[in-house]
Amino acid sequence: MLAVVPPPVTVRVPSKVNLHLAVGDLRPDGYHDLTTIFQALSLTDEVTVAIADEPGVEVHGEGADAVPTGASNLAWRAVQELARHVGRDPDEPKIRVVINKGIPVSGGMAGGSADAAATLVGLASLWRLDITRDELAGICAKLGSDVPFTLYGGTALGTGRGEKLVPVLSRHTYHWVLAFDRRGLSTPKVFTELDRLRDEGDPPRIGAVEPVLEALATGDPRQLALLLGNDLQAASVSLRPGLRRTLRAGVSAGALAGTVSGSGPTCAFLCSDGESALRVAAELAGAGVCRTVRVAHGPVPGARVIGGDETPRPIPPQVHA
Ligand SMILES: C[C@](O)(CO)[C@H](O)COP(=O)(O)OP(=O)(O)OC[C@H]1O[C@@H](n2ccc(N)nc2=O)[C@H](O)[C@@H]1O
Numbered sequence: 001m002l003a004v005v006p007p008p009v010t011v012r013v014p015s016k017v018n019l020h021l022a023v024g025d026l027r028p029d030g031y032h033d034l035t036t037i038f039q040a041l042s043l044t045d046e047v048t049v050a051i052a053d054e055p056g057v058e059v060h061g062e063g064a065d066a067v068p069t070g071a072s073n074l075a076w077r078a079v080q081e082l083a084r085h086v087g088r089d090p091d092e093p094k095i096r097v098v099i100n101k102g103i104p105v106s107g108g109m110a111g112g113s114a115d116a117a118a119t120l121v122g123l124a125s126l127w128r129l130d131i132t133r134d135e136l137a138g139i140c141a142k143l144g145s146d147v148p149f150t151l152y153g154g155t156a157l158g159t160g161r162g163e164k165l166v167p168v169l170s171r172h173t174y175h176w177v178l179a180f181d182r183r184g185l186s187t188p189k190v191f192t193e194l195d196r197l198r199d200e201g202d203p204p205r206i207g208a209v210e211p212v213l214e215a216l217a218t219g220d221p222r223q224l225a226l227l228l229g230n231d232l233q234a235a236s237v238s239l240r241p242g243l244r245r246t247l248r249a250g251v252s253a254g255a256l257a258g259t260v261s262g263s264g265p266t267c268a269f270l271c272s273d274g275e276s277a278l279r280v281a282a283e284l285a286g287a288g289v290c291r292t293v294r295v296a297h298g299p300v301p302g303a304r305v306i307g308g309d310e311t312p313r314p315i316p317p318q319v320h321a
């Protein structure tokens, strides 16, 4: 009798911006305690998982050349971790993962993390696993600090390494402009640079998180704009001084405020509405301060299977500069 092979499953997964990112001191395990507010943005990756005789990872789209396709790809680590969790052989998963990237690589927007979360959701469906989101979140946390948030999406308060999440009431759709830099920044290097800056002097730390939660509850982007803050910004700007110009250019173009997204180097600009975001994006693109400009909105849902009337984005051809 022929075994029926289940059809491939495609998952859409958001990027993130940190509206508030307070970084504590270096812990003995090499991580820093964080108090952060994540917002999931409509700039997404799409990940398709399929049963295949030729297992492995394929990467297409934004920055694909810089992404490993072997065992160090976070999506492949997710395949192995889930296989282990459900008692399958982690070294023989007959799975092919095709990643269609929209999220910039090493951009501070949780791109690799998003692919890992999407892979877990896709495989849970492909393997017809009886597994809850919370159980998947436990596996996400083993893969990286940002992975659990990209599973849940929305707006959330993160503590611990960033993996302990509580949903946050957010009443409004916020409109963003994102400026991608020409090269990425390594997350561990940015944390190390912050430790160095703190050893040398005492760079100012951002304020308390409560006012940001209050601003989110009112839904007024102007109020939120006044409170955007990121302790890692000084470190990313120290490593990439050109970001100062980008941040200034976004505000001059009419954004309410700008911030470095997570560990950078992507700069995220909060705008008053969708039309304003389009105007800011056009002006910023003309300013020559960054590689690519995109508009996005948030909050959006976390990793979810695309089905029915939602067709996957076509895989763009590889373009080599
Ligand atoms: C900067 C943020 O994007 C903010 O959301 C995250 O904190 C980074 O999350 P991530 O990329 O998933 O990071 P992980 O893969 O967990 O860790 C990569 C490295 O970043 C540093 N790291 C990360 C998270 C954290 N709370 N403290 C850290 O010091 C550590 O050097 C760690 O070895």
Ligand SMILES: Nc1ncnc2c1ncn2[C@@H]1O[C@H](COP(=O)(O)OP(=O)(O)OP(=O)(O)O)[C@@H](O)[C@H]1O
Residues within 6 Å of the ligand: 066, 067, 068, 072, 073, 074, 075, 099, 104, 105, 106, 107, 108, 109, 110, 111, 112, 113, 115, 116, 146, 185, 187, 262, 263, 264
């Ligand atoms: N699926 C993946 N997509 C992108 N990068 C990946 C992936 N798997 C492994 N990597 C590697 O992980 C590193 C970080 O890439 P990523 O795009 O996740 O950075 P990031 O968005 O700055 O992360 P974060 O915001 O979570 O700190 C890069 O060196 C990249 O080569």
